[in-house]
Amino acid sequence: MKQKVTLKQIAKELDVSISTVSKALKDSVEISLDTRQKVKAFAKLYNYKPNNIALSLKNRKTKTIGVIIPEIVHHFFTTVIGGVEKVANEKGYNVIICSSNNSFDKEVINMEMLASGSADGFILSVAKETQLKKDYHHIQETMNQGMPVVMFDRIIDEIVCDKVIIDDTKGAQMATNHLLSLGCRRIAILTTVDYISVGKLRTNGYLNALRSYDIVHDDSLILKIEDIDHCEEEIEEFLKDKDIDAVFAVNELFAVNAIKVLRNSGKNVPEEVRVVGFTDGILAKHFIPSLTVISQHGEEMGERAATILIDKLEGSDDLTEEYKTVIIDTSLVERQSTKK
Amino acid sequence: MKQKVTLKQIAKELDVSISTVSKALKDSVEISLDTRQKVKAFAKLYNYKPNNIALSLKNRKTKTIGVIIPEIVHHFFTTVIGGVEKVANEKGYNVIICSSNNSFDKEVINMEMLASGSADGFILSVAKETQLKKDYHHIQETMNQGMPVVMFDRIIDEIVCDKVIIDDTKGAQMATNHLLSLGCRRIAILTTVDYISVGKLRTNGYLNALRSYDIVHDDSLILKIEDIDHCEEEIEEFLKDKDIDAVFAVNELFAVNAIKVLRNSGKNVPEEVRVVGFTDGILAKHFIPSLTVISQHGEEMGERAATILIDKLEGSDDLTEEYKTVIIDTSLVERQSTKK
DNA sequence: TTGTAGGCGTTATCAG
């Protein structure tokens, strides 16, 4: 079992110095054509590849991006990762992905681990627990150490850094407006508890839309779901005997469960109740009826985040004190769940 | 913007030598209690963290596992990753994930990139293209360089290494048997083209099951789908006017589309046609009717793969020439799509 | 045209 070949070994075999080999491999004119060819042939033969670790140490950069997300088994996040990977690979960067599993502690551990030499910068969507706990020292610290951080989707207002988000409020407003424009007036919303930033914003969008139609919102039509694992029960309880003509759900799962519950109680979607969801995932596309949703364009988010991060990484270190917040457009994808 | 603190800096500040600092931080008895405390206090204050890169270089290992999968936006694979991350993190390993996007070239590039210093070993599920092309030099090479590789799910028989798979044949047989035991006799199969290893195996399982019931298989009931993006059309064309009482689909998407097509042509699932899928994902759980499927226990696969890899990484380098193939049990998850 | 030396951050060995 042969080990990896190093410059040193090649040098010894060829009886030249290490730096000669190094230069020859870079086609430096300092080295005679003859030696160059000899070295390169030898290197190819032994399948020489420079050791990334050594390069990282020398150059004080790893050429890898750390991505930390709340859940890896989640279509939206993997879509974003797809976007990140795409531009990262184009620009010669590696991507390390860690999931915090929505745990504050795991987020901190992962971040510190990657920050101590494994990554040059971060793309981050914070854990639920972090949003609840409001403890952001780990993020602040890695930024203080000079590593750029780009947050996306679940961001933290108090932290000053680059951000890529969608306008959740506007998206929710768009969704609700769509229902209103179809004539719906008693629109229920299935949302999350307030400490989830995106849930709160989407609730606000819903309220805005109602207001713009001069409708006074009815608190009994608002369900803030605490436990996503038991959302079906919560939704069932909530929708029971409720007089509504539409549902706006802040994610796919809530939307699908709403349809299920409605159907079980004899109400058809979209004929009697229209449903709009948020996030354009697998379920939305393949469910019957297929779901009208607000698409977040996850891949684009990932691409933008990666572009910003890499620009910062490669830009002159001086003018880095500018932070931008990019807002990705959402769009309404009309499908069967709101058809006439 | 303060930079990361190094031993050197601490040493200078405290006016001691680098090695004293290093030892003090490790609580070496060589160092006086006094100095130890001083150093540690200072280190804490400046939030010193040893630089992973330097450690990697020194120790000749990175403590990270490279995972290469065909698609990141895929529930099964992310489930597996979840399992890998779980045991990796427990054992102090990092996980780098790269997707090959089912491209041979990207698989090679990613593998070489990670192999040249970024990872100590690999967990790999090969790209479609690689299976088609049958070019495995990159895998063989990284193994030759002494890096262990564990393959899972989409494996390559010709490569000798550790493997974690399910018994696809048996799983498919179980699925088909279930349909047969319910009295179905004209069972269609929606499968993939043969070069996808798992597709072929599942087809075999289907055939085995029929054989065990002394049923001669009917080629007109076998659809090998080429283009997964247009599977709905293919399925529609195929099922049109077909006299069947059950469908076995080798993945969720095929199953869901089958149900859709059947319903559109006026056949109810499960009343008139029963459907079984493979892979227990989001769709299976939430579709209406919910899908009876063969569960692959992805998380467990990931855990096993990671355990095997880490054992190999940490085991004595001598007795590494043993390779095992772990077969994870599949199980039938009964849901509505096969209910009476 | 080639080689030497120093350094990236750390640890281990050995000398003081």
Added chain:
DNA sequence: CTGATAACGCCTACAA
């Protein structure tokens, strides 16, 4: 008890 030195693999300025 403390410190100097070498080494991990690579690169580069500066000799020779």
